[in-house]
Amino acid sequence: MPSTVPVVDFWFEFASTYSYPAAMRIAPLAQAAGVAVRFRPFLLGPIFKAQGWDTSPFNLYPAKGRYMWRDLARICAALDLPLQRPEPFPQMSVAAARLTLVGLDDGWAEDFCREVYHAEFGEGRRIDDAAVLAELLNGLGIDAAAAQEKAQSAEIKARLRAESAEAERLGLFGAPSFVTADGEVFWGNDRLEDAFTWAKAPQEVAAV
C-alpha cells in the first residue's frame, strides 16, 4: 500500500436499511480498492424533521416502502446477507450511534457496527434496547457497562450532535452517504464503488 491512501467518509444511520449492506461490504471493498474509510455515524431524524417528516419516508410513502423492502431483499440475497424487518421500523438509533463514537476512540467501532446491523436487519432485533447492545458489546469482548456509561457522557452526546450537524452542512439528506476528501457526495449503497473510484481519481465534471 502506498504511504498515503485516499480517504472516504462513510456516513451511516443505524435506522437506515440501505446502510446495512453498505456497512457489511465496505471494509473488504476498501481494502481491495486501496482506500481508507472513516466510519461516521449520524442521526437522520433531525434532517428529516427539518423537512417535515416525523418518520422514515418508507413509512410516509407506502409504495416506496414496499419497493424498498423488496429491493433490499434482492440485494441481501445477492450478498448472502440474512434479512428480517425489525419492529418497530425505523428503530431508535441514538444509543448505538453514541456507542460507535466510543468505539471509534477505543478501536472497536467497525466490528460493533457490523454486529448492530446484523442484529437489527439480519435478525430483526431491537437496537434501542440497552440489554441487546450490551450483549453485542460483550460478544466482542468489550466491557459493556463501561462503554455504555461513556456513551451517556456529555462529551459523546455533544459529539454525535456535532456529527449530525456536519452531515447536514455537507448536504446529506439520506444514508448511507460517502464523501470524498474533495467534498464529492455519493448517496446510497449503489454508489459505494463510484465513491472509491472518485476518491482515487477525481473527475472534472462541470456544474449544471
Added chain:
Amino acid sequence: MPSTVPVVDFWFEFASTYSYPAAMRIAPLAQAAGVAVRFRPFLLGPIFKAQGWDTSPFNLYPAKGRYMWRDLARICAALDLPLQRPEPFPQMSVAAARLTLVGLDDGWAEDFCREVYHAEFGEGRRIDDAAVLAELLNGLGIDAAAAQEKAQSAEIKARLRAESAEAERLGLFGAPSFVTADGEVFWGNDRLEDAFTWAKAPQEVAAV
C-alpha cells in the same frame, strides 16, 4: 436471437431527470442482453399529487435536488451525454407522452423519445412547446401536424390516463422503472442492468 426473448417494460416520464440516461442507453443494452424492451410513457404527476406533492421532490427537498443535479452531471459525463437544466423544472410532459403513444402505433416512438430527452436535458429546451415538438417530429421525417392532431384525440388521451393508472397499480412511484414479465419492479436508472438480468433468469428471493 432465440425465437422468444424476455420482455422488460420501460416506464418513463419525460419530466424525470434519471429517465434521460436510461432512455439513451436502454436500446443498445437490450440488444446486447437479448431482451425486448417496451417503451411505456406515463405521468408521475397524479401519483405525486396523491401523496401530497405538487411538484418534483427534487424541488420540494432542496438538498436532494442539489444532489440529484450533481449526480446526474456525473452520470451524463460518464456516458458522454450533454446536460443542461430545462427551465422551468420539471417540464410539463403530457404532450410528449401522448405523442409517444401515437409513435408506438406508427413505429417512431423510440427515436422520438430520444429526441425529446436530448432537447430537454441535453439542450435545456422546453418540451411543453408544441413548436419544439413539431420540430423534433419533422426532424425525424414525421408529419408533425398529423401526429399532433392524433395526439389530441380522445383515444390517445384515454390511453395515457390508462397507462398512468396501470403504473400506479404496479406500485410505481418514480421513474424510470423497469418491470419484468413476472412483475418484478426495478426503480431507477441504476437498476436497468439488474432488470435485464432478472428478466433472463428470475431469482428466488423470499418476501420480507
